[in-house]
Amino acid sequence: MSSSSAGAAASGGRRYAFTVGGEAGERLDLLVARYGELSRTQAATLIANGHVLVNGARQRASYRSESSDAVTVEVPPPPGRDIVAEQIPLDIVYEDEHLLVVDKPAGMVVHPAPGNWSGTLVNALLGRGEPLAEGGGEDRAGLVHRLDKDTSGLLVVAKTDASHRVLSTALAARQVTRRYVAVCWGHLNGDAITVDQPIARDPRDRTRMAIVQTGKVARTDFVRLARFDSVDLLRAHLHSGRTHQIRVHLSSVGHPVIGDDTYGGGGGRKLAALPPRRHFLHAAWLRFRHPVSGAVVDLRSPLPTDLRQSLAVLSAMPELAEHQDPLDVFGFYHTDEPANGASLSE
Template sequence: MASPDSPTGSAAQALARRFAFVVEQAGERLDLLVARHGDLSRTQAATLIATDHVVVNGRHEKASYRGEVGDRVEVTVPPPPGRDIVPEQIPLDIVFEDDHLLVVDKPAGMVVHPAPGNWTGTLVNALMGRGEPLAEGGGEDRAGLVHRLDKDTSGLLVVAKTDASHRVLSSALAARRVTRRYVAVCWGHLHADTLTVDQPLARDPRDRTRMAIVQGGKAARTDFVRLARFDSVDLLRAHLHSGRTHQIRVHLASVGHPVIGDDTYGGGGGRKLAALPPRRHFLHAAWLRFVHPVSGEVVDLRSPLPPDLRQSLAVLSGMPELASTHDPLDVFGFYQLQDGQTG
């Protein structure tokens, strides 16, 4: 039995990530089920099963176990052994803060939480470096995070300071009561001014670093509204109904219009034409609305386009004045919704 001081002891277990799910379709292997529901590789899932970190209906099963409808699967992902999350003094743009939560305007290029290859310099390191209390429910490596943004996506992100706020905000997010709208520029032109992509997402079976549309994956829906059409690109507002990894990027790529600058999903060509810096794609979490978990008041926050995306939009639109406009999104009606419109 592990001692409390060992990596698998009580201290480490307190920092572990836990999730559970119910099997909805019979016949899939346990390691594949765990990998899909936990955004893990199949090897990681198999290791968790072999080390008794996966329980099916209260029992330990092998990786080859075939799930049955109604099976309840509980998974504990222990923290990496010997890795302490180090607080760092990294400046952050805090756009809202009180005793219960804060909202960060994350810059492109910043990883959200520590992981192999990125143990320092992350948003979590920076949050811990502020010395303020953070919710512990998500584990030390998540440090109050309610949701995430991709490394090269900029914009608004919610962090809970208390476990109570984290529970309420996470429940609101799962129930689609947190409104997140992104601005994106895609290559080519949509066939209509509005588009809904409702396709399930999971790890790409051929490349675990990518996501893909996979039948049996997690449900994912994105509504797109075209705000402007330029020579070679469309300016879009994207409304997330779910928050899967790389969701907007995969959904746009699936209809043949990848986000410009997105090297992973086919939009990386023409970077010079788009005036984008290296490793930057045109995707920004610009508008965030939610009900405050304690006061009950509506929190409505907006993040103007950062300078690199303003410059890109100025070039792509042929409107050089946009590079010096405080928030070009106002020019294109990004924050204006028609009656009944959700996109």
């Protein structure tokens, strides 16, 4: 099957098209879902509402595709919804007139979406009354990158469109260093491994991501900092920023992040002393060049209380629960990079 996409339109909708090849005989709703990264229900709704044409004509969701069928899909924009400014406290670890960096708590969704229209980081940013870059749209005001809801740690927000462009370009060029601390179940095969596997929506469950050979390139370097009885303490270095990347990559090698209910690491929560709906993944270290001055911005986020307590239990080192930053104990910040930050390439 060959496919093409027109991308997002200015109105928020998008169009994509594909030609059926070896998938002849598959149901139309399954094909539309797979190549649009949609749920099967969303695909069926598009078909029923006349937004899907096969060779220029409407078909049912149950239509069995034939070789060389030309399928076009029009995804309408979502209904408009105002994003409300809310007075929600934030931990701002760096701020000037060009950007700010937030230390996001676990449990906070980054931007509004169906099911989470309030209480998000964007709602909180708007509530501060400060200027934010508009390039990403109101629902993603200022965001340069994202963190999963239950992942804590450092996240960059641009205040101006110029800063947003420079930071986004640097991120794409792997000139922003993002290192995460993770604890995984079991033990890696070596003290340092690289997982270089493409990631896309799981074709069997659109709410998950998976290793998919037709997906987007994704690479993560993992360094084992410590080996405990049942888990490894890891430093994860992202070379790309795919959704759930670290979690998917660790699960793919049989060592899911502890507490990760989605990718197989949710069992043994009591053993890990983790609260409900919390996995052990934290964006602890962020380094980038300032988009205006060019100076190196080097920021660190010590483990939050819940992860310090978990690490103290898993390591059988109770003193870590009160340590200011247990990551120092395990050499998390010791790398081969120049100490003066002269090179930020990954």
